[in-house]
Amino acid sequence: DAGVTQSPTHLIKTRGQQVTLRCSPKSGHDTVSWYQQALGQGPQFIFQYYEEEERQRGNFPDRFSGHQFPNYSSELNVNALLLGDSALYLCASSAPGTSGRETQYFGPGTRLLVL
Amino acid sequence: RKEVEQDPGPFNVPEGATVAFNCTYSNSASQSFFWYRQDCRKEPKLLMSVYSSGNEDGRFTAQLNRASQYISLLIRDSKLSDSATYLCVVNPMNTGFQKLVFGTGTRLLVSP
Numbered sequence: 001d002a003g004v005t006q007s008p009t010h011l012i013k014t015r016g017q018q019v020t021l022r023c024s025p026k027s028g029h030d031t032v033s034w035y036q037q038a039l040g041q042g043p044q045f046i047f048q049y050y051e052e053e054e055r056q057r058g059n060f061p062d063r064f065s066g067h068q069f070p071n072y073s074s075e076l077n078v079n080a081l082l083l084g085d086s087a088l089y090l091c092a093s094s095a096p097g098t099s100g101r102e103t104q105y106f107g108p109g110t111r112l113l114v115l
Numbered sequence: 116r117k118e119v120e121q122d123p124g125p126f127n128v129p130e131g132a133t134v135a136f137n138c139t140y141s142n143s144a145s146q147s148f149f150w151y152r153q154d155c156r157k158e159p160k161l162l163m164s165v166y167s168s169g170n171e172d173g174r175f176t177a178q179l180n181r182a183s184q185y186i187s188l189l190i191r192d193s194k195l196s197d198s199a200t201y202l203c204v205v206n207p208m209n210t211g212f213q214k215l216v217f218g219t220g221t222r223l224l225v226s227p
Binding site: 031033035040041042043044045048056058090092094101102103104105106107108109 | 119146147157158159160161164202206208213214215216217218219220
């Protein structure tokens with residue numbers, strides 16, 4: 001049973017460019033969350049997708065957008081990249097449920113470097 | 116004030132030692148609590164959930180004090196393989212949706 005997968009593993013972009021990161025959730029999971037982890041910091045919640053809709057959003061600008069597909073996979077798009085967007089981008093998936101205690105399983109992340 | 120605060124460490128301990136990590140959270144309405152472990156340049160992995168009554172998993176014991184908004188993790192008989200960053204995590208949502216808020220992590224180094 002494959003866990004959460006993300007692509008690409010590493011990416012180098014320049015300021016002003018746009019980037020798309022991809023995530024496939026663990027089998028049986030329908031909810032995908034995205035996090036940004038800067039060096040030396042804990043992950044910060046960007047947004048969560050469920051039933052192809054964004055249902056929660058953290059304190060990130062509109063340059064960060066996403067999408068969820070019918071097969072529950074997801075994309076994170078970042079426009080007009082800034083140097084400060086350099087980070088590890090983590091995708092996490094969780095099983096159906098509304099208790100708030102569902103375990104989130106993280107993928108290996110995409111390391112983005114903006115030059 | 117940060118939503119979840121942890122001592123960043125590092126905590127340097129010898130094998131076999133007992134070590135405790137503490138964490139405080141600011142949102143009194145928070146519903147669920149976790150400890151995640153993150154190895155260098157890897158993704159976070161769930162170590163254990165934290166329940167109001169306290170819970171134990173082998174060498175690891177987690178405690179929650181809702182009145183003080185305080186969470187702890189105790190590791191007994193430390194192993195070299197316990198070296199990692201331990202992230203205190205809170206779900207502040209009371210709607211059933213899960214939005215995890217992470218502390219900055221506490222780094223543990225266990226030496227021979």
